[in-house]
Amino acid sequence: MLRFLRSPLLASIALSTLVPVAPVYAQTAPRPVQTAEDPWLYKGSDLVHDEAWKFGRLSNGLRYAVRKNGVPPGQVSVRVRIDAGSLMEQESERGFAHLLEHLSFRGSTFVPDGESKRIWQRLGVTFGSDSNASTTFTQTVYKLDLPTATPAGIDESFKILAGMMAAPAITQASLDAERPVVLAEAREQPGAQERMQDAMLGLMFAGQPLANRKPIGTTAALTGATPESVLAFHNRWYRPDRAVVIAIGDVDPATLEAMVQKHFGTWQGKGAAPKSPDFGKPVAEGNPVAASIVEPAVPPLAMMTIVRPWTVFSDTVIFNQKRMIDLVAIRIINRRLETRARSGGSFVGAGADLSDVGRSANITTVNVMPVGADWETALRDVRGVIADAQNAAPTQAEIDRELAEIRSSMQQRISTAPVESGMKLADDLVEAVDINETVTTPQASLDIFETAVKARMFTPATVQAAAKRVFEGTAVRALVNTHTPDPQLVTKVTAALASDAVGTVGKRKALGNVSFAQFPKLGAPGKVVSRTPVLPELEIEKVVFANGVNLLMRKDSSEVGKVYVNVRFGGGLNALPAQPSPGWAGEMALLASGIGKFGQEELDALIGNRQMGFDFDIAADAFRLGGQTNKADLPDQLRLFAAKLTAPAWDPNPITRAKTAVLSGYAGLDSSPDAVLGRDLEKLLHSGDPRWGIPERETIEATTPASFRKLWEPLLASGPIEVEVFGDMDSDATVQAVAATFGAMKPRAASTAPVPPITFPAHVDKPVVRTHSGKPDQAAAVIAWPTGAGSAGITESRKLEVLAAIFRDRMIDQLRSRAGVSYSPNVASQWPLGLSAGGKLIALGMVAPDKTDFFFTLAREIAADLVAKPVDADELNRALAPIKQTLLRQSSGNMFWMRLVEGGSYDPARISSVDTLARDVALTTPVEVQALAQKYLRPDRDWSMVVLPRPDAKAGG
Template sequence: MLRSLRTALLASFAVLSLNPVLPVVAQTAPRQVQIADDPWLYKGSDLVHDAEWKFGRLSNGVRYAVRKNGVPPGQVAVRVRIDAGSLMEQESERGFAHLLEHLSFRGSVHVPDGDSKRIWQRLGVTFGSDSNASTTFTQTVYKLDLPMATPAGLDESMKILAGMMTGPIINATSLNAERPVVMAEGREQPGPQKRLQDQMLDLMFAGQLLSDREPIGTPETLTAATPASVQSFHDRWYRPERATVIISGDVDPAVLEAMVVKHFSAWKGVGPAPKSPDFGKPETGHPIAASLVEPALQPVAMMAIVRPWTVFSDTVIFNQKRMVDMVAIRIINRRLESRARSGGPFIAAGADLSDIARSANITTVQVLPSGDDWEGSLREVRGMIADAAATPPTQAEIDRELAEIGASMQQRINTAPVEAGAKLADDLVEAVDINETVTTPQASYDILKQAIAAKMFTPATVQTASKRVFEGTAVRALVNTRTPDPQAVTKVTAALQANVTGVGKRKAIGTVNINQLPKLGKPATVTSREPLLQGVDIEKVVLSNGVRLLMRPDASETGKVYVNVRFGRGLNAVPADRATPLWAGEPALMASGIGKLGQEELDALTGNRQIGLNFDISEDAFAFTGQTNKADLADQLRLFATKLAYPTWDPNPVLRAKAAMLSGYAGLSASPDGVLGRDLERLSRSGDQRFGLPTREVIGATTPESFRAFWEPLLATGPIEVEVFGDMEAEATVQAVAATFGALKPRAAAGVPAAPVVFPAHVAAPVVRTHTGKSDQAAAAIAWPTGGGTAEITESRRLDLLAAVFRDRLIDQLRSQAGVSYSPNVASQWPLGMTAGGKLIALGMVPPDKTDFFFKLSRDIAADLVAKPIDADELERAVAPLKQQILRASSGNMFWMRLVAGGSYDPAIVQGVQTLAQDYSRVTPADIQALAVKYLRPEKDWTMIVVPEKAEK
């Protein structure tokens, strides 16, 4: 962690009203909670136990697993898993598992309606991210990430969670309040995607419960739900023997165990324990093909080979055999990706092997054709799969996949000490759900090495696996087309049965070496080197060619080095009044090659190493980003520097990005959410062409030539700031940057002034856009102009608090009380890289007849915030989660790298680091009111709605 500054943050937040973290005193849990077959997770498995987990079982049947984990410091991640999902529902109960999840969070035996959210907010918990739940086909999982957990806070939280399991409030009042929220969640699902998913489940899992038990349920069963029927579902499935409590946190495991014992031991089941239903097995005798017509979705062909689910014991040999299968799948996918990149008949294609909802083991193949010729695309993909089954791969292909898998496993070993506790808890939940175990990263790697030593990965064994994973009980396929075709199902059936021998072709890639890159110039010298901030161990280094380096050696995130190369001026260098190929930068720029190496060769070069090649665009800079390690850092920097000096302009990535965007463009009109994503940012900036998605015409007019003409000068101009934070050595890093970015020629400054960002004028009636989706879907947005730039960083941070208060009120009134919207949101957007263009914006997905209600409610909330100060408790419930988010993030290097990005050129950014704690903590109700008075002015607001184009049939 960044010890000096993070320590200062902790001290500042503690002094400025944050509850201090108290020492947790270890307690001894009663040993009688353990029974003979513990640790229960590993029953029937010969995998190495992860000794960090402590397993137990209460006398009532509750299973638990606890472990010590200090990432991030002070946090405790709690997961309560109930072995009951939508597959446990009867036909009349569809959606009840998910409905019960909502009711449990709303109120329970220990807390009145709505109080759990407020209690947790005071403890620094962010609603929706730190406290949440999910319902799947097979489980319901309650999640709480409790930051800076005090003994009292942890005890209270465990009490609340236990009460949610044992005694949720299920009465007419709570049911009638939460039912509309659940139905709003279902209503807000995009129609075309929902219909595709329904058709896919019906076809691929025909004859099984999985085919018609989606967790969202149906409007009919949810409307018919009564307190008695929901209570009956709860009593049947919410039982101690179906519960697993998993806790990973910065607390003595004995204390965590004692908490489980204290709060879950008294739980008793109601009535006889039910048997889990038979989920069914894949069967023959059902239709093998289906089609649908969804013009809003990309044409797609999906194929599935289904087999019975067979994960009955998680053993070494099971994992090794599955590894052979996965190597076979990886080789096929690499060949498919190579064909797509080289101008094949499909934009993308890939296969996957997975176990689904304890119902089937399934191999899926998905093909996105370049145009509407799904038959030709599917034929070629099937041909390449058939070739893999007919002809063994080369040992070089196998070794490449094994090298990549091994490198990934080694990196996991290196970074295991800094694996987040929440991730470990989530991994264990998933293992329990699919009847598997968890083991250590080293043990996983040992399983792979043992399989390699036993010669399990030979051309013959991988060829056999290539056959095996495409054989099963049934083969089924589904296509989506843009226009109706009465013969579609017949064509799909024929495509599945067509002879594809000799159709697929392989492309071999030879050995690729880093020295095949063009040579860079003479290394630069260091002209200055100084601390960026007094007392903070971030250094600023200036090189003789003008390149600047911000560097922070920090080994707390073992094995991780983050690299961010900011260059040019980002959106400030792009014209605002005309369309450009800006949109194609992220999907095509890195893929277009470096020197003589195209994307295929770059994959071969980086695949078995820890090197990232990503591209990003911000207001004031373009950026190459990657996560690497100490050993690969120099080559990571060399690749990025060479990209600036010797970019290649392969046309295929541009053409592929263009085809992909055009193929999916109609889908942007198919839901209110899609229309907002396409148009809102541009409309709320007075038509500025730098924001939002381009029109179909702009995409269609983009050529490889226009792409190069736009991007080539942007790569060659403007300042460079290299940021390297993480587990590396300072002197070696300076030398590596000097030899790569320091070897570039001094860069020309971009002389064109940045185009100003203009917020639109107030409108008497909302701007209207339409969508082609469901007739019961609409969206509404209201925004107020704020500001931008680094000179007023403090103002931007306090606006985050105003937005948090606004958001909490909107959720309470629009969702919890009115039941009109499932996921309303309010956010403050303040672009630090521009001097204007910020806004505070409220969004809600609502029924079409509720848009006026949304605007009235939003304006009423705004007016109330202007009229009087909020109370101290409401402010604390906004401040505490934000402070905790900062404190947790501050344990990682990425947080600090983002915080100081651009700081070598802009002193205000550096100053903003020093004021971070006080900007959030030294805020009063009067300050929040002053911000509301300044910005939430009714004569300045701008509104937009997205309504249905016509009633959907």
Template sequence: MFPYLRSARSALLALSIFAFATPAIAQQAPAPTSGQRPVQTADDPWLYKNSDLVHDDAWKFGRLPNGVRYAVRKNGVPPGQVAVRVRIDAGSLMETDSERGFAHLLEHLSFRGSVHVPDGDSKRIWQRLGVTFGSDSNASTTFTQTVYKLDLPSATPAGLDESMKILAGMMYGPNITPETLNAERPVVLAEAREQPGAQTRFQDAMFDLMFAGQPLAKRKPIGTTETLNAATAQTVKAFHDRWYRPERAVVIVIGDLDTTLLEQLVVKHFSDWKGAGPAPQTPDFGKPSTTGATTATIVEPTIPQMAMLSVSRPWTVFSDTVIFNQKRMIDLVAIRIMNRRLESRARAGATFLAAGAGLDDIARSANVTSVQVMPVGENWEAALKDVREIIADAIETAPTQAEIDRELAEIESSMKNRISTAPVESGVSLADDLIQAVDINETVTTPQASYDIFKGAVDQKMFTPATVQEASKRVFQGTATRAIVNLHKPDAQASVKLNAVLSAKVSGTGKPRADLAHVKFDALPKLGAPGTVTSRQVVLDEPKIERVAFANGVTLLVRENSSETGKVYVNVRFGRGLRGLPSNRPTPAWAGGGALVASGLGSYGQEELDALTGNRQIGFSFNTDDDAFVLNAQTNMTDLSDQLKLFAVKLAAPAWDPNPVNRVKTGTLSTYAGLSSSPDAVLSRDLDGLLHSGDPRWGTPSREQISALTPENFRQLWEPLLATGPIEVSIFGDLKTEETIQAVAATFGALKPRPASAAVSGGARFPAHIAKPVVRTHTGQPDQAAAVIAWPTGGGSSGISEGRRIEVLAAIFRDRLIDQLRSQAGVSYSPMVASDWPVGMPDGGKIMALGMIPPDKTDFFFKLSREIAADLVAKPVTQDELDRAVNPLWQTLLRRSSGNMFWMMLTNGGAGDPARIEAVKTIGIDYRQITPADIQALAVKYLVPAKDWSMVVLPEKAKKAPARRR
């Protein structure tokens, strides 16, 4: 199937903890060596068996005599990189009851060491090749597969050869010994312990209900504590020998090397792999059951009240054909229309805060239509009833052709954009897309072929009111219909109420469809006459960036570069950002991200804006930076003028629809309890505020402050912020410079001169040193805690070079903490060390170490962190350790530097602050010309014991009773 349909099918609600995504257990990776003799291989387009889709001939498909299937492809995005994926057709659904979690455990063990690599050496070898541990090298285990991933950032034939040797050895010869098992088992148990309890319990209850009678209900990839503790080297090796076989493996290699070489390396390193014992049969994943409970309730006060309805059918994706895709496209249009109606109702003020439907194939076990509903307040019955009415309306009454055409126009726009940007699609994206296709019995084809399939369906008039109405009926018919509700307090009648809502007869709302045909860009408020350019200069030669000033004070940074075909990035910075907000009192600024864009502009609200931009390559995002508010989007040269007009009108003539403000308020209050539900939730709520000495510009507002939000005080804050202060427009990408300057002149250059706005607040204040950690508590799992230690550094554009070098220090600190806290002690799965140097603030930077750990290990975390800091102060690091930190950082920068967004981020704010432009020129020196002595000097300067600050998040003393389920 083509990627558009796969990605669009489930892009619905931003309620990620309830999404029907297949759980994936992430892990980090290993290193390289040499090879075997080549053997004969066969060209074999195995991916397209039983498919009539156009083959993507850029891929070279083959099969080795031992059964290993492979695909190789040359791709130069980003330059120099090669991405390798090794997929094993074995996930948690292949486990027996006593093996639960073994597929994921084996993934961990494979990375520790193998026949070619001693225990622990993989990471160090790959770091020397510029690989970032956990980003460029990782793996994932799902219900149906285990995928090993390696992205070599600057791949040489020798480095790739060594890497392929290591990966092959990990597949057929991992070191599964009592010693490696006992070393890695605590890491896996730590990963299980760190999962969010309430969300996990809800998902468990949901899977128990919706996949009752199928292995999927009881086969989470993480496994169970009991089976993981009972695992032995012998039992894990038995699982490996049974499932890690060449005929169950797919090897994908794509990158900036010749295809023939890539194929030769697959042949060289994977041909001698032989399976151990007889080949197993893939177990039967079962079918949705018609018997059993149809409803369930669970009480989890720390996650939003939520109702979920599902309609399940047997999974039947046995061949990927043109007609299969076209029929699914009709289903997709039906779902899109439903979701648009649901969102329109929610925006206007309804009984539900958010609702959405999705159509997904789940783990080769079922095809599922799911509906998620978040009620306003406690009345989930009314919300679910109203959502059912909207669905019934779609089933009973055919949509208008205008509604269908709107969805088709958006789909077509997206597909055309993918065609135009196909030349710059990264090898990583293409490799991951192919892996996904293999996992769900589908194929890949070219963007043009995908579009041709779509246009073929349009030309055949497959998208009519009758066919879309029939699809609306079809996606809500199935083997089993079930529903689950999460409550915030026990209700003995909840199951009875839920059954009553499900069985109640509902009919369509009968409300007329909104007619948005009148919505045009020409109807937006008029701007003034095009502005005059007062100066123009090249501020950076390599890459070439120009600064253009207009008579009204607006400045433009522009870079014409066609390396990303069809992509133009737009960033509009205005006002003073956090520095323009008061530091001595709370404000409604926190609601800006959710409500400011949705509040509309001119006479248009969010509904009209969607209609205006849906079939165009136009975006509209907002965020707050240290020293500016930011509107940003990705567009193209054709749509650039209207993109700029939309942003300019937002500043000149904003609308103040109260519904988005009320919706943000209600939604934030509904999720507020979750901010105490786990250590990481408490950190997300409190840490930023604490690290800024309680400054209200950072951190999370209190429940009382959220409750005090009104449309009136929201407007009172934001109206003057939109109207004052400097404007810097940055436009980088596949553009024409002269036309771009004219477009800015006609929009932002046409605005009236804006009143100046001085920064009303200073920089950030790092908290004072404390002898004992600040203590916060959480209401979640009693075996979960978190610990944080931080040291102040600095900020400001004059110190950018120093900030970059501190990143290297932090990378070395992080590597040591991971080795000692995770790999050796097994105390934490995901410890981290990060550096923050705020360019838009004169201070407020920090180095911070953080770990999710058991409650009794907090002292150990602080002791270890301070010992690492003291050692970095006491003596220089080795050159090898420095190289293993610098190389991945530098390779990441090189990869990003091939994209225009990288240079835009570096120069943001540079129109008014030349130091930011000058700092671009020293980036190579800052990262590459750094010595062990420099690292030690930075540690001496910043890792000062008398200045550190620490925090712990511990479970509440009274253990809460387990959630009740009915």
């Protein structure tokens, strides 16, 4: 199926109205439905085959697919999918599929325990990102992205993966080592969110196995696991006839095919092949229709689901076309819901989605976040919007607006297909296999869509019928979360579902023709003062305009059809006051506040069928507007950004909506150690400076549309502007487009306000303590050392990344793999270029409350050892190789170079340091790593923190 169309998108544009004509549901593609086994993916499908993939099947039943792909250059991506997930487990085996995933990574008959990680590190693989695995309800997938794949490296990697599948080392020693890691992973799940998920699954899939078969399993089953019982699960489900190997990369596909045959061809299943369990079908009778929970840590929420039997049995053209009609209906409903939410309705946000889940059910889900606690009014109003869509056909203009956005997305996918990464293509194929779908070419996807449009399948009548169909099913169920107990809540939810939904929307607002011609005028194009190459070998140029605007640009067509635009203006965090302010709401509300006479509705209509982005964030030393576009839309992308700075609108609704949304989830900010760290850590590490971290509730409540505008209006109007345009564009045309937009603006005054100082907290003898209201078995520990900041220390900052990688690897080995104390310890180096201070090397881990001292002891022991002696050559290489390979892969994209030089027109050191990047990293020596440890990992300067459960925390959180 055309998976990227599943989730409804809210932004789109109105196009010309088509005359409604009765639909013709006809099979329009000439390709017959495939009945043969090979290529095996397309059995039962008439979709156009993606001929770039070569499909095959070994004599033992293993299926495979291989493909040539050079993005990123030199890399090979391998996925091994086993058709076994948590739904294949018996009651005594709950969690075994996931546990086996962990054990398989430790070692096999081919590789000693823990050695596969080290082998792959030497090949440049980053543990946890380039090598990973995941377990779902229906599958277990092993992932390897092998950078700079040499013949020897490919051969060794396939050998390791084949051993992991056929003969993992399931011993008492490996089980005793890995079981605590899995239990730690389960322990680290946020309690409130976990209970919310349990309630949703239990209601949505009531009467089906998926209702209580989470992949993480149960503590009882995991602690009861023995090598014999886990091996029995492995032998039952890990069989070549249940396996698919996908290999794609920058090598001859014949080489990849030979590797599959060589290493997986001798694998044989043990015992009789099992029959896949019955996942059941939704049944209304005897199952609940409503449920409620009381979770103050989760925003108030009403969720309605309509469940139907699983539907994806054959991925055909007509199946996709009919599903497209359903999705258009949902998109129109979502757009109407978003309009209501933006205008200050009874709900902060609401949206519907259509999905097939776990080969168990086809589900329409409606999520509603009410304003305050009044879920009944919010749910009633949302059901009213849905009823309106069912009772009255949409206009053809509404339909055409959605079709225009879908077409634009598909066309963009075609234009960028040559630079689609192998990782993405491999993951797409895994997903297709899991849910009985296929893959086809981007052009074939567009052809299916256009054939449906030509056959006039998208009419007011058919979309209205779809709006009815997607909200009908076997059962309608609803779950409500509140912050205060109500004994009658389930009764109220049941009554709400039983009540008639009345369409209450009334006459809909028609936007009419919206165009850039209606934007505020910018003035005459600016004059170019200078245009000079700053990095000739990379073809990066700097252009200075008479009004002081600087442009950094790079014409590079390696990423076909992609142009990245980044506009830096003002002072970023340096320009915000070091006191409570409405600065927190900028990223949520500034863009939605509008431009000129255009609000968010008009802006959506303006850019919906164009390849344009509209993002805003706050960097250390600049505010940033960003978006990905293409050559044709670049002038208007620049016009959009320039107009936001020159003619901002101040719609009050986005500020009110942002406040409501943040406050509704504020209680959740102390619901787990992780949540507390997200709220407080950065603020604490900046000595309480309110520019960092999440603001106090009082600050949010005190923010008004007037105070928001008072802060942000002068920030938008002042400070230097640097525009970066990198990608598949024409350089001369880009200069002209910038001249006509940012070059046409009036000169901007630089801020004269002093930059607030930044300080790292003083050393503490005992950790700073924060508490959480979540599970009593959860805690967090943090230790940090101050380092540096600014572009003068770029070389040192890069070598600190190497030190952090070594530190991190030791923490993972000792805290996770050996002690099983934490599932996700991490160490990172942060060196802000745009600030005068604030750099740090930080280590953190989620641990049990009685293990925080162990964490600090271990972290300080590692730090002391790094100070005392140089690392050995192999350890350094295992840290350096993944960093070097990551840089090599990233350097094939324009975004990498743009981020390296951004801010460089005002800080030339950032540009000059580009030439030293490779040697700064690659030539790092053990002596340099030790010297950095001695300089920064000083015990008299470290700062530590713990997040502990409050004494009143209850079991289960």
